[in-house]
Amino acid sequence: MKQSSPQNVCFSSSDRKECLNGEIALISKTIREKKDFILATHIQPDGDAIGSILGLGLFLKKMGKKVFVSWGQSSKSDEQNGKTNLIIPKQYSFLPGLELLSDPSECPKTTECFIALDCASFERLGNLKECSKKATFFINIDHHHDNSRFAHINYIDENSPATAEMVYQIIKQMEGEMDRDIATCLYLGLVTDTGRFQYSNTNKRAFQMVLSLLDYGVIPSEIFHNVYENVTSSYLRLLGRVLKNIKFVSEVAYAKVSQSDLISTGVEIEETENLINFLRSIGEAKVAAIIKETSDGKWKVSLRSKNKIDVSKVAGCFGGGGHRNAAGYSSEKNYGETIKLMLEALKDL
Numbered sequence: 001m002k003q004s005s006p007q008n009v010c011f012s013s014s015d016r017k018e019c020l021n022g023e024i025a026l027i028s029k030t031i032r033e034k035k036d037f038i039l040a041t042h043i044q045p046d047g048d049a050i051g052s053i054l055g056l057g058l059f060l061k062k063m064g065k066k067v068f069v070s071w072g073q074s075s076k077s078d079e080q081n082g083k084t085n086l087i088i089p090k091q092y093s094f095l096p097g098l099e100l101l102s103d104p105s106e107c108p109k110t111t112e113c114f115i116a117l118d119c120a121s122f123e124r125l126g127n128l129k130e131c132s133k134k135a136t137f138f139i140n141i142d143h144h145h146d147n148s149r150f151a152h153i154n155y156i157d158e159n160s161p162a163t164a165e166m167v168y169q170i171i172k173q174m175e176g177e178m179d180r181d182i183a184t185c186l187y188l189g190l191v192t193d194t195g196r197f198q199y200s201n202t203n204k205r206a207f208q209m210v211l212s213l214l215d216y217g218v219i220p221s222e223i224f225h226n227v228y229e230n231v232t233s234s235y236l237r238l239l240g241r242v243l244k245n246i247k248f249v250s251e252v253a254y255a256k257v258s259q260s261d262l263i264s265t266g267v268e269i270e271e272t273e274n275l276i277n278f279l280r281s282i283g284e285a286k287v288a289a290i291i292k293e294t295s296d297g298k299w300k301v302s303l304r305s306k307n308k309i310d311v312s313k314v315a316g317c318f319g320g321g322g323h324r325n326a327a328g329y330s331s332e333k334n335y336g337e338t339i340k341l342m343l344e345a346l347k348d349l
């Protein structure tokens with residue numbers, strides 16, 4: 001599926017910037033010319049993933065385009081009509097543009113242009129993989145340094161703080177019409193991926209974008225409230241349970257979230273995205289890890305690190321990926337074995 005064309009392969013860092021401008025121009029041209037689009041992000045989407053697809057989705061809609069927006073994983077099935085639905089993490093359910101989202105099973109058979117956003121590998125498109133192959137144009141917009149460049153046009157910028165910022169660059173280059181709804185989605189992507197402007201990917205570009213989004217009426221305190229001050233008492237009970245059992249081994253703080261923890265507290269796994277930050281906040285911890293049991297009995301390992309420690313290398317060893325300071329993978333081994341292998345791999349960093 002790797003189909004890089006020579007025009008978007010950059011060999012040296014000196015021509016990198018020019019090359020990226022070329023990619024933005026190519027994407028802008030495609031957006032102007034094509035009429036129907038499929039926008040997709042990675043399975044188990046985070047704030048940047050959802051903010052990016054909705055931000056670009058709303059922008060395309062405003063230009064009068066036909067858009068189908070989704071990610072390759074439906075998990076809620078409606079008993080009455082047998083239909084499946086996407087699960088939208090509760091903390092993002094305030095976002096404008098949610099009406100654009102459809103279940104991946106309804107994906108159109110053909111499209112002029114398929115755009116993957118914030119998706120580091122073809123695999124992460126989940127059950128939208130087949131659908132992407134039928135597109136005449138396949139675009140990949142992402143800031144993960146390990147992106148496998150699986151599309152026809154690959155706009156990959158690892159210096160970008162969030163994929164939402166790359167969407168912002170495209171709209172800016174197109175001199176497109178931004179509005180408060182689009183700006184809110186893009187701000188959400190930026191604020192969540194930079195850890196509220198605290199992680200090492202927080203750079204000048206992040207603040208330049210914020211400055212511009214504020215002009216379109218984005219209200220940071222409102223978004224903060226919706227995303228970070230909107231937990232349920234059940235979530236706090238789960239948090240208590242998890243924190244009570246933190247383990248700390250050679251500068252790695254880790255904790256388990258089992259299916260029985262989730263079931264007995266009544267918390268959905270999608271609500272637990274921020275849990276890991278409590279472990280990360282331990283002064284002596286260089287790496288924080290949360291190991292979550294999914295409903296199919298696998299273990300989802302999330303890793304966070306500080307400074308120069310690159311946890312994406314460890315995630316990569318186990319078939320996952322991510323960024324230097326935030327990465328993850330999935331393990332089919334039992335819990336004990338998963339921990340043993342994880343700690344061994346982290347030792348080598």
Ligand SMILES: [Mn+2]
Pocket residue numbers: 048049118143162163193
């Ligand atoms: Mn991202």
